[in-house]
Amino acid sequence: MTPPLQKPKRKNPILRTRLPVPPPQARSRYALGLLRGAAQGRLELQECRDCGQVQYPPREMCRRCLSDRLDWKPQPEDGELISETLLRHSLELFFRERVPWRTGLVRLRGGVTVVAHIHADVPPPPARVRVRAHLDRAGQAVLVAIPERDTPNMADDKIMREMTCDPKFRKVLVTDGKTAVGQALVKALAKAGADIVWVGNAEPWKNFPGFDEIKSIPQVTLLNLDVTDQRSVREIAGEIAGRVDIVVNNAEVHRTYGISARYGTDAARAEMDVNYFGLLRLAQEFGPALKARGADGVNSAVAWVNLLSIYALANFPPHGTFSASKAAAHSLAQCLRAEMRPTGVRVINVYPGPIDDEWNQLLLPPKIAPGALANAIVNALRQGTEDVYPGDVAQDWLARWRDNPKALEVEASNP
């Protein structure tokens, strides 16, 4: 069984930090279909719409009936490990630096054989396993076989640690501690075993409700961080960027109304300044340090979390300018993801529906509770997913948006 991960020793400052090298990234376009499920933690494989055949590796045509009507459908995760190897040699730097590395062939219940990374707690073949689709350090979808039932410390396995962004023993920056979501995040991250939680506070002269409780958590350090002020961001980055493993950018400004109900651009400008330019400032100041530490041992720099909104996908007119600022941030987050991907630092985008806070007071439930949102974010870090749509409204919007974005435009304007 996997031994519990021990708190890493202080880094030896004399030793060079190993630079991140991604695992193999090349895939055919059809194979990228595996990504969609993996980004949300689901195993999806190609299924033929005409004859129902499940197949892997991905193909252009159904291997049985030669139909080209192939869909990516969720699959049962259970299968049998039928053979395995322990690689002690690899042609690629990523694995060369991590051997021995366990891989094997798993026969899924759906009748296909897959090559998978094998968790250390899986017994030798033949053994029952569950196969998960995970994102690797290149941000590409790969398959991982884990034990049939959870084992103690299974998240601490070497292979899992490379697939996930577990906050355990990692140092985290939460950019805004004054909101209910920010405070729930701090508590959840501390509970998840984060080593340090730095908490941003743009207005240190104010004592926000709940702040005293946050301050009493031993891992917490408050910082005077204002994401609208480039100098503030640079100064804080100068102090801690080289040690931050996970950035959770939850700073946001949220005002209601769209175009005609609020005259002028002040509110919209404030939203953009925090929601869009805030991300840009943070990414410019913290990004380089994180990217350099993407392979820095078991507590490497590992994730960048953006609190976006489901209204980034399609505008919600009653909160029209807010939606627009989140759409801008969503687009910038894609850019950040592209730049971070080869370094092993995962950009996790979180798209909640309305949060149950003061700015959504007038919206009817369901609204996602700050604690539930914080838990969803910590879960995403632990599971290693990168697209998170927490709560019922987010799931509903996502389904409508995928089904027919034009219909959603009309539905959103007639709530």
Next chain:
Amino acid sequence: MNRRASYDGIVVTTPVSIPYVRFSIRAAHWWIGRALAELIRDSHIEKGHIDGFCVSSFTLAPDTAIGLSEHLGLSTRWLDFVPLGGNCGVVSLRRAARAVQSGDAEIVACIAGDTNHVDSFRQGTANFSRFARDAVYPMGAGGPNQSFAYLTDYYMRTFGAEPADFGKMCVAQRQNALKIPYAMFKKPLTMEEYLGARLIADPVRLFDCVMPCAGAEGFLVMRRETAEAAGIKYARVLGAIERHAAFQSDPIQYRGGWALERDELYGQAGVAPADIDFIQVYDDYPVINMLQFEDLGFCGKGEAPAFVRANTLTVDGTFPSNTSGGQLSVGQAGAAGGMLGMVEAIRQLTRQTIGGQVPDAALGLVSGFGMINYDRGLSTGAAILAAA
């Protein structure tokens, strides 16, 4: 199924091997061109009389057989490119034989060759096939070691093969290779050294792996009368089969397409496994030798470990196998690895061996296996050759 036409009257001649080197700064064109020059020199057939050309190579890109024809100043009326790796020897023979039988060509040069630059192997592995690139290489980038480790692990668990069984084949092949001057491995191998060598991809050990290198192999296919008129030593083709992508519903490979075609092979040749004097099997990695022993009918499924224990596999043994040392000792010169056994079989049957001669060798079986596209080798083939 209609009975296939026989290969009566078709012979193979002029075995050539261009001495292997570990790394080469030459291109595949050079290696294949050298083999063509040797074929012409040894056979005394003029270049202009070679009217069929069959090429196998992994490193010829961006060229194929046609570009190579111009490169080498060859004009033929029959041209083929056989990208089937470890099965290219048998398949080239079959195609060339039919071309000669039908009169499409009179003399076909079959050549397999590859270069090996310092980074060729990694690049070739990373881009070997679409399935490999999408679904295997990202899962550890262990290359063939990884894929064959799965097959070896499964075979050992299922049929009780022991490391020493694989070791016995490797040790015997090394013994066979000691007289081959260009073999990658030149020192004798002991069982202790085999078993004590480091694990590469469990259960695959160091000496289960072939050494990638540069080299070329070639032979000629023609009618018996043509060979006799030119005074060239030849071996006759008694039978040959191929089968691709067999047993796709098996969860993992433990048998190959030979099992579907072997009755046809022996029926066409009019011989039985017990009549065979020596065998050249595709030996990357030793577990695949066992699959071929079984699927070609020398023993039953799962009985190869006992078969290996009961036989001696050296040139002078009870079951001479890979009599020039095979890829395990001589090296794997890319696609030439798929032709090495064919060329050695022709040498044995025409008494032109470089290494040891199997006493009274009259019938030889050559088997091919190639193209691990995803999790298993897809291309299988075999041929039975007889001394003149």
